[in-house]
Amino acid sequence: MQNVTPSKLAGVFKPVTVALIIIGIAVVVLLGTSVYIVDQTEEAVVTRFGKYLTTTGPGLQFKLPFGIDRHYVVNVKTVQTEQFGFRTLTSGVSSTYANQSNESTMLTGDLNIIEVEWIIQYRITDPVAWTFNVMERTATIRDVSRSVINMLVGDRTIMDIMGPERSTIEAEGTLIMNETFRSYSLGIDVIAVKLQNIDPPSGVQEAFDDVNKAEQDMSRLINEGQQAYNAEIPRAKGEAERLIQIAQGYATERINKANGDVARFNSVYEEYRKAPDVTRQRLYYEMIEEVFKDDQDTVIIDRNFNNFLPLKNLDSPGRNSRGGEQ
Secondary structure, eight states: OOOOOHHHHHHHHHHHHHHHHHHHHHHHHHHHHHEEEEOTTEEEEEEETTEEEEEEOSEEEEOOTTTTEEEEEEEOSSOEEEEESEEEEEOSSSOEEEEOHHHHEEEOTTSOEEEEEEEEEEEEOOHHHHHHTOSSHHHHHHHHHHHHHHHHHHTSOHHHHHTTTHHHHHHHHHHHHHHHHHHHTOOEEEEEEEEEEEEOOGGGHHHHHHHHHHHHHHHHHHHHHHHHHHHHHHHHHHHHHHHHHHHHHHHHHHHHHHHHHHHHHHHHHHHHHHOHHHHHHHHHHHHHHHHTTTOSSOOOOOTTOOOOOOOBOTTSTTOBTTSSOO
């Protein structure tokens, strides 16, 4: 039996060990360059020899190793934010911010200086366009956003920007930015533009506060006047309508009464034409009756009546028809 010395064994195992190490390294490199993981909020753009190949979704994915295929992970689900005019240093219960006045200082349409802070929120909608079409993506987003907001602010007066035009600037800013980014084929969609603080420069802050207070007082007085108007005008209209209705009712009454008097006169006239003496006598009696209907102590007799016997007035006990005691 041939003896095997340790030196001979070392000489045999040395090439084997080196080969195993090389194989192990090759396996690690192979696995490391052919396997990748995509998160649930991400998509991966895969290229082969630098040319776009495919887009893969979440999960464990495979590709050709050794740099033949490359992948670029893009977050397509998360809403991303860019801040302008300020930076959030720490976030939480007590957030701290740093001012960036070189971004926020703008010139308004009425030649005033104003400090505008805003944010934009966007989401990547086309990972291929996002990966290949624009090199300086973040810088492009920031430059376009600053340009759009400067343009919108420059078209308006300072009081409009600080007041009623705020929501209009946000809506128009979102629309214009999306149109611009689509023309660049950047592959993003701006979800919202939100103006944060809008303040005049510190040197004129007090003057602007006085102007705002005056405008608030003006609005309050206008509202109070409108409230008083709304309270008084309907009441006055109702009173006028009531008086009109009363006048119309009185006019109708007078017209009806006049028509009745005319009809009555015509009927009496017709009777008078038929029997003038009788009608004249009857009208005389009716007139006398109407004149003395409320007088209880007067007795009317014929002046040619010779014998008049005073009688006791039954309506007034203790007095005769002439008003004396019996």
